[in-house]
Amino acid sequence: MAVRQVAVLGATGSIGGSTLDVIARHPDRFRASILAANRDSAGLAALCARFRPDLAIVADPAMEADLARRLAAAGVRCEVASGADAVTAAASGPLCDAVVAAIVGAAGLDSTLAAARAGKRLLLANKESIVMAGALLLEALREGGGDLIPIDSEHNAIFQCLPGGRPDLGRAGVRRIILTASGGPFRGRTRAELGKITPGEACAHPKWSMGRKISVDSATLMNKGLEVIEAHHLFAAPVDAIEVVVHPQSLVHSLVDYVDGSVLAQLGNPDMRTAIACALAWPERIEAGVAPLDLAAHARLDFETPDTDTFRCLALAFAALREGGDATAILNAANEVAVDAFLAGTLPFLGIAEIVERVLAELPAQPVVDVQTLVARDDEARRAARGVLHRAYC
Ligand SMILES: NC(=O)c1ccc[n+]([C@@H]2O[C@H](COP(=O)([O-])OP(=O)(O)OC[C@H]3O[C@@H](n4cnc5c(N)ncnc54)[C@H](OP(=O)(O)O)[C@@H]3O)[C@@H](O)[C@H]2O)c1
Numbered sequence: 001m002a003v004r005q006v007a008v009l010g011a012t013g014s015i016g017g018s019t020l021d022v023i024a025r026h027p028d029r030f031r032a033s034i035l036a037a038n039r040d041s042a043g044l045a046a047l048c049a050r051f052r053p054d055l056a057i058v059a060d061p062a063m064e065a066d067l068a069r070r071l072a073a074a075g076v077r078c079e080v081a082s083g084a085d086a087v088t089a090a091a092s093g094p095l096c097d098a099v100v101a102a103i104v105g106a107a108g109l110d111s112t113l114a115a116a117r118a119g120k121r122l123l124l125a126n127k128e129s130i131v132m133a134g135a136l137l138l139e140a141l142r143e144g145g146g147d148l149i150p151i152d153s154e155h156n157a158i159f160q161c162l163p164g165g166r167p168d169l170g171r172a173g174v175r176r177i178i179l180t181a182s183g184g185p186f187r188g189r190t191r192a193e194l195g196k197i198t199p200g201e202a203c204a205h206p207k208w209s210m211g212r213k214i215s216v217d218s219a220t221l222m223n224k225g226l227e228v229i230e231a232h233h234l235f236a237a238p239v240d241a242i243e244v245v246v247h248p249q250s251l252v253h254s255l256v257d258y259v260d261g262s263v264l265a266q267l268g269n270p271d272m273r274t275a276i277a278c279a280l281a282w283p284e285r286i287e288a289g290v291a292p293l294d295l296a297a298h299a300r301l302d303f304e305t306p307d308t309d310t311f312r313c314l315a316l317a318f319a320a321l322r323e324g325g326d327a328t329a330i331l332n333a334a335n336e337v338a339v340d341a342f343l344a345g346t347l348p349f350l351g352i353a354e355i356v357e358r359v360l361a362e363l364p365a366q367p368v369v370d371v372q373t374l375v376a377r378d379d380e381a382r383r384a385a386r387g388v389l390h391r392a393y394c
Contacts, residue, residue, distance in 0.1 A: 003027075006280070007034035007091055007120075009111055010102030012043040014211045015125045015151070018272045019100050020051060022280060022288055030280060033095050036087050038107075039063050045070035048078060054095050055079045057086050059107070087111045092118035098280070100151070101126040104213050105336050106378055109133060113371065119144035123279040125151045127230045128336070132329040133374055134233030148234070149279035154179045154227050155234055156275035157253035157266035162235070169237055176257040177237050179227055180247040181306060182207050182270075184219040187248060191310050197349035199342060207250035207270045216339045217313075220352050221306060225317020229328050232321055239321050244314065246304045251293065269293055312353035316360065325365035326377050333381035334359035341389055351393060358392075359384045 006023060010016045011032075023030045036057040037044045048056045048071055056078055058067050064082035071080065081090070084107070091099050092114040099115035100123045101108055108126035113133070115122050117140040124130065130137050141148055150156050158177055162169075169177075185204055186194060203215040210218070217223035228242050253275075255265040268274045269290055277288035308315040313335070320327040338355040341347035347355070362384050368374055 001029065004030050004098055004121075004280070005033035005096045006030050007036070007096035007099045007115075008032050008102065009034075009036045009087060009091060009100060009108070010104065010126070011035040011047055012037040012040040013102055013104065014209065014214075015100070015102035015272060015276070019102065019123075019276050019280075020047065022273050022277045022286075023051070025289060026281075026286055029286070034090050036090065036103075036111075038103075041067040041070060045074060045076070048076045049074045052076065053078055055081060055090055057081045057083075057090060059084050059087055084110065088114045091115040091120070096120060098123060100276075101129065104128075104211055106132055106332065109371075109375075113137060113140050115144075116140035116146065116148065117144045119146035121146055122148045123151050123276070124148055127152055127226045128332050130233050131226050131229045131332045132378065133368070133371065134229070134328070135368055136371060136374070138233060149282055150230070150234055151272070151275045151279045152227060152230065153270075153272060153275045154254040155230060156278055158231065158235060158256055160266045160278065161254070161256040161264040169235060169241065173259045174237075174241070174256055175259050176241050176243055177231055177235060178243045178245055178255040178257060178263075179224060179231060180250070180252050180254050180303075181221065181224040181244055182218065182250045183246040183248050183304075183306070184221065184223075184311075186219055187246065189310070191350065194310070194349050199345065202342070202349060206248075208272075212343060213336075213339055216342060216352070217335070220313040220349070221308075221311035222313035222317065222335050222339075222352070222356075224306070225314045226332070228314075228317055229321050239318065244306050246306050248302055249298060249300065251298060252301060267293060313356065316353060316356050320360060320365075323360075323365045325367050326374060327360065327365035329368075329374055329378055330360055330363050330365070330381040331356055333378045334385040337382050337385035337389065341393075347389060347393055351389075354392070355385050355388050358388045362388075 032051040041063040061082040091111040098121040102125040109129040112129040202219040250270040273288040320331040338352040
């Protein structure tokens, strides 16, 4: 069996770390041939010393010299590059067969599209790219002829519950896709109680250990909104065939409801290594280092309807998806600006939904034409979000 060469984009992050953990368990199957990060040259150099890739990249050119110095000091011989273009070129280049798209935010779009166009196996964690450019990403995949296996745990669960992964849902007899949501750290709280939430509280997720941006998205339920949009594109699911249910134990990762009344679910401990191992080895199954699920110890599985009056972001994501065109890209850009401001302490928690709502109202959706216009609209939405932020909160 040939060893699969894997590019881990976002190697220093939470998904990157889980991916490298799975890769390290299977040196006979996988090798981390490319490692990329943004600015964390120390973290990246330490990973290079352990995984010995062919190429290490920092997106921020100002960090390249520091990375090169650290690698030389550690006796690691690998090519070093920097810049967003270098990340994109590596994702489509000859040094990898598979790409783990685990950069956070819209910054992951170009490399994700490049990997799809080049026919690599695309392991998609970067949900923002499909939220921004769903139709373009699917077109790039068709052009490249490779496969996309989602590693967002919910979409990976649905992928596992559908015959063939991504069939025509109507013909497969699927009635609904049901995405589960943990409800985040503030489940059950009222709007009044959310007024003084701090970034530290928002990032303390009760079930999953994740990066800061997705942790805030989980707390606002925007993460679930982004996942609804992601499911729409990945599984060609009409918006009315996608439902969200809150499941605080985070053991059922999502479900597929068939017309004959069967509901198939995928369960497991909340550990991203399950979805990553599934996507790396599919259609085979490999050991992921995840403890077996002890149902009796957990004892209960609870489900409830999400509170979209308190957690407005989920309703806003459904509305943007219904509006169509580039509304979901506008939603994503406004959310990224708002989450950054919240993490920087310049925006209260409830202001995140307010900024997204105001920007969506300010910029009516336009048809998605190509990546260039989409990126220009992303810029426009970020400027609009900064404007709202400045007027309302500074
Ligand atoms: N964490 C989870 O459990 C989880 C689950 C499902 C989906 N996801 C999705 O996976 C993605 C990554 O999430 P995460 O939690 O792993 O985030 P994270 O821990 O914050 O890590 C983000 C990674 O992206 C890198 N990065 C940031 N900006 C970049 C840029 N411009 N160019 C290249 N690399 C860049 C960071 O490098 P530096 O370290 O140098 O900043 C870091 O390696 C997100 O889209 C998230 O929604 C995450």
